[in-house]
Amino acid sequence: MGTIYLDHAATTPLRPEVAAAMAPFLQGLVGNPSSVHRWGRAARSALEDARERTAALLRVRSDEIRFVRGGTESVNVAVLGRAAWLRERGDGEVVFLRSRLEHSAVRESMDAAGALGVRSETFEVDASGRADLPTARELSARGVEFVSCQWVNQETGMILPVPDLARECNAAGVPLHVDAVQAAGRIPLELDEHPIAMVSLSGHKLGGPRSTGILVLRKGTELRPLMFGGGQERGLRPGTEDVAGAVGIARALDLSLDTMEVESPRLADLRAWLEAGLVGAIPGTRVHAGGASRAPHILGLGIPDLPMDVLPGALDLEGIGASAGSACMSGSTEVSPTLRALYGDDASGYAPLRLSLGWTTSAEEVSEALRKIPPIVERIRVSAGVTS
């Protein structure tokens, strides 16, 4: 059975160039970058090269790049680090604001920040991509001390109006954190043009290694470290540095940005083909955030008259890797917060299916998926009506 992988938003294959770049740092003696001797210096040099390359690609300063162990960690360091810093300053209860669509890393770290005196508030975004953005004046009036917003939504591909939000936050003097995990390499970020205080990135979503991430921390934004011992990454992420990982994520970012001009339109075409084909073949199918501006690699569908949680399994048995959107470890398939925010109670009437494309996705795969998926959906629809 030929298999088709359409879950690149979950993770995407390691690029061979990345593996090649990392290889020298995964074998033999690789020094500790903190050591004074030649082996240490060599490791330090590779690490700092990776940092400088990353900074240049993201158009920020190299001392604004913190290498961390993944996108989730990057988010936690930003959200909880800011909460801890504010608490240390003794402000009492503070308000953190986020969009309702955020990934669980942001939602749950903000909830956890409740223990540090943070009250979480949200702003709405609708299915057409319109966000109820707070103005600078409102931010000040509400006592908001921190704002977090994703640039691209992980379930629908929707692009959120981050530049507009950055302007308002900047005018109010409120630091903005942006989860750009799904945005990097798919849409231009141009961090030199937008006053964004913190940006979180993940290596493996770019074809880089797992457990690598970046927190871009712009000058002038203070965070309190959450971990201690050794002072690496300017105190924010202590522990012996992962040189191979830093080299890997830098190379992955390099390749992603380098190919974006060609790759994003290619994925957008494939996505449009997949979308039109499935919507045409499966009656009643809704394209999540279909009217909004979307990143090219994600297609979120809602399919009516289906049980909510069998579709990814049924597709898997026929060789197709896809997901229902976000699922917790135990496989629960409650309606996701994103879809709940976009569609309200109406979300529960549609089984979610997220197909996401990546650098290995070919036209043959899309064609094959278009041939295979509609009959599987039809079979499930028929079987759902068999017993009750």
Place this chain on the structure above:
Amino acid sequence: MRILVAMSGGVDSSVAAALLVQEGHEVVGATMKTFCYKESAGPSRTCCGLDGILDARRVADHLGIPHFVFDVEEEFARDVVDDFVAEYAQGRTPNPCVRCNANTKFRDLLRRGRALGCDRIATGHYARMRTAAAGESHLLRGVDREKDQAYFLWGLPTSLLPLLHFPLGGRSKPQVREQARTLGLATADKPESQEICFVPDGNYRGFLERKLPQLHPALQPGTVVLSDGRVVGDHSGYAGFTVGQRKGLGGGFDRPHFVLEIRPQTREVVVGPMEELYASEMWVEGVNWLTGTPPTPGGEVAVQIRHRAPGVRAAVLEVDEGVLLRFKEPQRAVSPGQSAAMFAGERLLGGGRIARALTPEASALSTPRHGAGHSGMIARDE
């Protein structure tokens, strides 16, 4: 053949899955997520029976088969947990596993199995399926009488029978454990689970206190009386009692006393000595016939009134909405709410819920007086 096997993470369903793989089928594992353990007391915030799900997933990985999680929490809460609470609130002793098998587990497995293109549904129950001469599917007791779980399966929809497969039906528990070890399954030495899945700490009273309104009669103090009405003590709510229990009645009796009946209207708990626990007839309601047709009055069945008890001979007196059965020998501890499963030899004919037990003298007058039962613990089928 593509077979969907329900995997709880326990040793039985793990071996069932392994046997199917050995038989050469295309096996798909599934774990039903029935209940969110967040609700039950405990310091760890592990979500949704995560351990069982992860165990099942590890076994599936080991066997090289796909594994999926089916979320049936909503259906389970509605059809099983709510019923469990309602039954206790009315002074009866429910069989939640029977309820789950009949209403939730098997129906859902079938529905999702069909969606996944599966031809058969398998579970780790100790029961057997046999195709009779006329092509009819018969559900038989498991060969290991200690473990036999046919009792829990009387509520299955008849249309499901031809699709069922019980790989463990011909095996004994020791054989199954041995097989698990041979296969190197991580779950081989997992202890037998004793409690019903949604009350993992076994504290039914505490569970009912969380589920019922604070002022529900079942949680209010009442009196302990003898069957002649004499008050012999008090209690802190009849939800704390199970018919047939001896423990917790306090001392002061010249010989052992047992709970004979719970009267929700007056909040009385009736107690009495062993001999008052006997019943000669019982009404069984909410019946389901796996045979398609009910037995005819005048016939005889072997009826099992609790897990691990043998079937006892009983005459079928009446059959309509329910069934009236007369035991050949009076039976101890016939508990309202519990299941009565009816057999002809090895074959499960059907069953129902015990509505009330009739004592020897009362049944002669056809005026039911009290139910009686014995089960310190609610039997579960896994």
